[in-house]
Amino acid sequence: MKRVAVLAGAGAALLVLPLAGLLQRAPWSTIGSELAAPEAREALRLSLVCSAGALAVAVVLGLPLAWVLARSSFPGRSLLRALVILPMVLPPVVGGVGLLAVFGRRGLLGAHLGDLPGFPLPFTTAGVVLAQAFVAMPFLVVAAEAGLRQVDRRYEDAAATLGARPWHRFRTVTVPLIAPSLVAGAALAWARALGEFGATVTFAGSLPGRTRTLPTAIYAGLQSRPESAVALSVVLLAVSLAVLVGLRGRWLGT
């Protein structure tokens, strides 16, 4: 038992100490003015907008995907599940290169979509949302699928015998039953989108006000304004922590 506690302590230290180091280097006396700078506010705003957009994409497309993976049976389902999880282990920069190969101006689809409004996607805010959704959606799919598998199907069957149509049944019975998994998955997906860097810079680039999210602004500021970079990092941590703690307390009862 003692050994477990020691290892747990070392594990926590590995994760927490670098964050503590960051806090120790934060320019507390000037943090207010650092964050009031237009570039900082712009990056924070863009990060919140894009991560919310990425979360919306992840839910709208990821929940049906989780449903199919959990409830239907077809050849290649395990392969599909593995493929869906791959973006979690793929270096984000490689994900960005893949997105360019498909949605870029010379990409498989991008070359044909180029004339539509909003295309090509690289260098646009929509491109940031797409890059973030690519890395974030697997977290939602995995959590939602696990939730769907644990649902006692008799509740759904009972609703069906009472005349509830599939969509109504899904909304009023299934979703409330998987709400804890769904919220946990959504929180992870959102946090992953908020911290996304590699796929975003590779696919969407880095222009203040349009594609430069907080992580990119932090990277860009490391030399010219390191105080600002650390201040922005602290904000990123604070925002993520507030949301994650808030959600856990409210939905997961832990």
Next chain:
Amino acid sequence: MRRLIVALALALATAGCGTSDGPGVTVAAAASLTEALEALGGATFGFAGSQQLVAQVEARAPVDVVATADTAAMDRLVRGGLVETPATFARNRLAIAVETGNPDRIGGLADLGRTGLKVVLADPTVPAGRYARQALDWAGVVVQPVSLELDVKAVARKVASGEADAGIVYVTDVGGASQVDIPEAANVVATYPVAVVRATGNRAGAQAWVDRLLGPAGRSALAAHGFGLP
């Protein structure tokens, strides 16, 4: 931020053991030096934008030698007492990278101000971006870039992949794209300094590698990759 945390974690993990666990030399160098230094060899390299090199050395990452693409980044390390006296080892010039075959018929800096043209520059926080800004200012050209990339290689990649129409890079970084020259009078000369990191655990090895870079082997590798020599 992820890079900063990695640097901090690295610094923690290696605190107290330095880099003396082997005879090897680790060199942190500006992205534009990638091909030339890999051809020279003799060390393990980490290539990045100069702003990240400064952050690495300031975070006490296990690096023995640092080579930046401008004197401002190196001066910052010198002021911090983190490196020994730097020496200039290479010079570089700017060029315009355009798509293969130059489909937009770009002839010079003035053409980059054209509306509808997707121009990518390096961020002004990295030397290539600052030099590009300087050259455009001198030429009196106003450019609305679609992206300010975080290192000069990324600018060249965005052009070579066809996502952007043009970008300003070093002559050494045009890569897979086509090159449009910027005349000498309108160009900016970048100066590359190298220095031994004071915290190195392998001072002799670090100095020997710097000497090799400044000597005939280094000069011929740099010249072969388009760099000017001091």
